[in-house]
Amino acid sequence: MLNEITTSRSNHLIDPIFHVWGWEIPIYLFIGGIVAGMMIISGYSIMKGRITEPDCSCRILPRISFILLSIGMFALFLDLEYKIHFWRLYTTFEIKSPMSWGAWILLLVYPVLIANILMAPPEYLNKYIKNPGNLSKKFRENRFILNATSYGNIVLGLGLGVYTGVLLSSMVSRPLWNSSLLAVLFLISGLSAAAAFVHMIARNVVERETLARADNIFLSIELVVIFLFITGLLNSTEVQIKAAYLLLTGSYAVTFWVFVVGLGIIIPLLIQTRAVNHKVQHTAIAPVLVIMGGLILRFLIVEAGQYSHWLNAHF
Amino acid sequence: MSRLGMAIDTRKCVGCMDCVVACKTENNLPEGFDRDWITTEVSGSFPNLTMQIRTERCNHCSDTPCVSCCPTGASHIHDFGGVVLVDHDLCIGCKACVASCPYDARYIHPDGYADKCTFCIHRVENGEDPACVSVCPTYCMHFGDLDDPNSEVSKLVASRKSSVQHPAAGTKPNIFYLE
Numbered sequence: 001m002l003n004e005i006t007t008s009r010s011n012h013l014i015d016p017i018f019h020v021w022g023w024e025i026p027i028y029l030f031i032g033g034i035v036a037g038m039m040i041i042s043g044y045s046i047m048k049g050r051i052t053e054p055d056c057s058c059r060i061l062p063r064i065s066f067i068l069l070s071i072g073m074f075a076l077f078l079d080l081e082y083k084i085h086f087w088r089l090y091t092t093f094e095i096k097s098p099m100s101w102g103a104w105i106l107l108l109v110y111p112v113l114i115a116n117i118l119m120a121p122p123e124y125l126n127k128y129i130k131n132p133g134n135l136s137k138k139f140r141e142n143r144f145i146l147n148a149t150s151y152g153n154i155v156l157g158l159g160l161g162v163y164t165g166v167l168l169s170s171m172v173s174r175p176l177w178n179s180s181l182l183a184v185l186f187l188i189s190g191l192s193a194a195a196a197f198v199h200m201i202a203r204n205v206v207e208r209e210t211l212a213r214a215d216n217i218f219l220s221i222e223l224v225v226i227f228l229f230i231t232g233l234l235n236s237t238e239v240q241i242k243a244a245y246l247l248l249t250g251s252y253a254v255t256f257w258v259f260v261v262g263l264g265i266i267i268p269l270l271i272q273t274r275a276v277n278h279k280v281q282h283t284a285i286a287p288v289l290v291i292m293g294g295l296i297l298r299f300l301i302v303e304a305g306q307y308s309h310w311l312n313a314h315f
Numbered sequence: 316m317s318r319l320g321m322a323i324d325t326r327k328c329v330g331c332m333d334c335v336v337a338c339k340t341e342n343n344l345p346e347g348f349d350r351d352w353i354t355t356e357v358s359g360s361f362p363n364l365t366m367q368i369r370t371e372r373c374n375h376c377s378d379t380p381c382v383s384c385c386p387t388g389a390s391h392i393h394d395f396g397g398v399v400l401v402d403h404d405l406c407i408g409c410k411a412c413v414a415s416c417p418y419d420a421r422y423i424h425p426d427g428y429a430d431k432c433t434f435c436i437h438r439v440e441n442g443e444d445p446a447c448v449s450v451c452p453t454y455c456m457h458f459g460d461l462d463d464p465n466s467e468v469s470k471l472v473a474s475r476k477s478s479v480q481h482p483a484a485g486t487k488p489n490i491f492y493l494e
Contacts, residue, residue, distance in 0.1 A: 001360050007371075008332060009352035011422035018419060020410040081408025082427035088387040088407050099386035099411050172380055172484050173417040237483060310417045310481045 005311065018306050024079035026298035029164045030193075031072030032102075033186050033294065035065045036161030037194025039109070041211070042116060043153025051119050051140055055203040057211075062116035064197075069109065098170050102163045109160060112152040115145060161187035168305060175236075176243035176301070176308040181229040186298075188225055192218035193294035196268070196287035212276050215290065219269045226261065243308035252304045260300060264293015318377070319396030319434055320461040320489030321448070322471040323369060327455035330355060330368040334447035334456065338372075341435060341446035345425050350432040351447055367494075370447065370456065373420040373432040374480060374488030375399045381412035381421065390429070396460070397489070398436050403428040417484040434458075461489060 013020045038061045045051065045058035080086055090107070094100040119139045121129065129135060139145050165183030172178050195215035202208035233244035247256040268286035275282045330353045338344065338351045351372035359365050379399055382390045389405035390412050392398070401412075406428035413421045413429055424430040435445035439458075443449065448456045459466040464473075471477075472491045479488040 001358070002364065003356070003358045005354060005356045007352055007354045008335065009349050009354075009371075009419075011348055011419075014413070014419050014422050018414075020413050020423070079409070081410065081423045082406055083408075085387075085405075085407045085427075088389075088405055092386075092388050094386055094388055096383040097386045097411075099384065099409060103386060167411075170380075170384060171411075171415045172486075173415050306414070309419075310484060 018309065021079065021302055021306065023299075024075040026295070026302045028072045028075045028079070029167070029186065029302070030295045030298040031068050031075070032160055032164040033190025033298070034193040034197065034291070035069045035072070035109075035190075036157045036159075036164070036187065037191040038062075038065045038068075038197070039112070039153040039157030039160070040191060041194055041198060043150045043157060046116070046119075046146065046150040046153065051146075053204070055207075057198045057202055057204075057207060058116070059120035060201070061194075061198070062113045063122060066110075066113045066117065069106070069113070073106065098163060098166045102160075102167060105156060105159050105163055108152075109156050112149060112156055115139065115149045116153060119146075119149065158187070161190045164190070168301065173310065174243075174305045174308055175239040175310070176233070176246065176305040178240065179229055179232050181225060181232060182301070185222065185225045185229055188218055188222045189294045189297055192222055193291050196290035199272075199282070200284050200287035208282060209276060212272050212282065215287075216269060216272050216276065219265050219272075219290065223261075223265055223269075226265075239308070239310055243304075246304050246308060247300070251307075252300055255296065255300050259296045260293055263289055264296060265290075268293070316394075316462070317396045317460040318462040318489060319398055319439065319459070320375065320468055320491065322457040322468045322475075322477065322491045322493055324453075324455040324457070324471075324493045325367050325369045326493070327453040328353075328368045328370055329453055330370075331452060333450045333452055334370050337446040337450040338432070338435075341438075342433070344430075348422055348424070348430070350430070367492075369492055371418070371420075371480075372447070372490070373399060373416075374418055374486065374490045375432075375434060377487035377489060378485060380415040380417075380486060384411045384415045386411065393436060395436065395440055396434070398434050398439075399431075400433055400436065401429050401431065403430075417481050417486060418488075 009015055042058040042061040045056055050056040051058055077086060089103040119136050121136055162183045165186035168177040169180055169182040192215055195211045195218055199208055199211040199215055230244050233240045246252050268289040271286040274280045332353055335349060335351055351370060354369055354371050356367045357364055375398055382392055387405045387407055389402045393400045408423060408427045421429050421431040444458050448458045457468050457471055459468040461469055463469055475493045477491040477493050479491055
């Protein structure tokens, strides 16, 4: 049966294919996710009292998170069409707006990262801070600051990771995004990418092994969440079923199956499983694949989500 | 509080685009951007085909995802008639409202803010009809208070078979298409 819709509208970025968000948003969502994962890992390490260990990744992760998050924020800034008004985000708190929640979460993340950095400050800070070793000792020995940084990292990391998904899943207008599992998917993907990153850079052998094992669990959970996400869409309305098929067999199928599921999850999972069982050596191949998979997942969801639509004519 | 809306008679609309031109002129819209537009939908199986021509715009929904998602409060519901508006001075151009609209009724103005149909609120507050309604040569567009059972739009919606766009999206649109 024919159902042909033509329109006289030709608004920029809207017609013929809706595409208001370019590369900036997926980059920002990926960075938000991996930073969230790093904060959770770092917070857990501090909780376990490992901040005093010289080779603990929780000494380096906040510095990397700080830089990465600033890059992510800059990408978000680049996406704004009315850049000189960005400060308007901080003149109000809109309780129903996930983006407003995110803006304020990001503002709270920085003090926690700075507190975490000051617990084990990098040497170049010697130039700017008088006796940084003494300061960091005070930070590490102050139970309140220690707990606040530990739990702050975990709670804000969870908030940041979930928010990156809720930002999209709250939009009923894009059938592919409109699933609450997207928040879980982005959180677990962020955790997985962060664990892969620590697995790659860890100097401590025990930590490397632990994070590789943790990443295998995260990747397995991510596969289950992807399965549930797709199943949920397939059992929903017509537009959501069509949105699911965009990934399963449609124009985004190759990216989904090859780069996200295959190279981004299954292959690194197999490699890392052999590595933790000492069948092969730990290399950077699996972690790099996991991180790239996480990045491609964000691009895929943002692109395919914008393509999915209530108007059947768009499919 | 009133609830302003429209009833658009798809049997009368001929797709002449007078409403589109009137809107662009009245609101001084930039070239290449439209707050309202004409949609033609052909459906069925040959030779049993039907064609519907309709004029479309922001549905000024009662349940507004574009207002909920706005991080600065720029997108808001106006006290007068529940019209959905954008405060250009508060808008940061994040495009969340553009993405959250199931009808793709919004766009980013070249000056950087989100823009859309205002029901010509500057005219309506002075007792006039929106520009698109006032110029329609077939009188297919009817504008008024949907909460007033005695208004023309309420009577038309009550007496004629009508539909709204994508009702399953749950936005409760206030533009009704009479069939």
